[in-house]
Amino acid sequence: MYAHSKLYSVLSYITWVGWIISFILHDRRDMLVRQHLNQALILNIISSLASIMSRGHGIIGWAGGLIDMVMLFLLIWGIIRAFKMSDEPLPIVGQVKLF
Numbered sequence: 001m002y003a004h005s006k007l008y009s010v011l012s013y014i015t016w017v018g019w020i021i022s023f024i025l026h027d028r029r030d031m032l033v034r035q036h037l038n039q040a041l042i043l044n045i046i047s048s049l050a051s052i053m054s055r056g057h058g059i060i061g062w063a064g065g066l067i068d069m070v071m072l073f074l075l076i077w078g079i080i081r082a083f084k085m086s087d088e089p090l091p092i093v094g095q096v097k098l099f
Contacts, residue, residue: 002030009036009082013075016044034099035089036082042093043078047071 004025009032012022019040026033050071053064070092078090089095 002027002033005030005032006083006085008033009085010079012037012040013043013079013082019044032085032087035087036078038096038098039078039090039093040075041098042096043071043075046093047075 004027008022008026008030011018012033013019013036019037022033022040023037026037047068050064050067054061054068056064074090074093081088081090
């Protein structure tokens with residue numbers, strides 16, 4: 001493990017600003033931080049889209065709110081796993097690789 005693995009892993013889940021800071025400052029060889037960065041990026045993208053959807057009316061607004069709640073649950077779960085320095089992927093988003 002690297003010196004700041006836990007810090008950058010947890011920070012990656014805390015808003016877009018935390019993700020950007022973690023992305024810029026982490027050691028490129030640290031695979032644990034890379035995994036958490038990837039998962040946090042997916043969660044942030046889906047959550048942002050769900051927030052836009054939830055502004056709609058009817059079933060689209062309801063579905064957006066539901067998706068946003070699921071992403072919040074996964075975000076908290078990701079922070080807990082990052083704090084424990086676990087490399088186990090999150091359900092749903094853990095299998096998707098963006099980088």
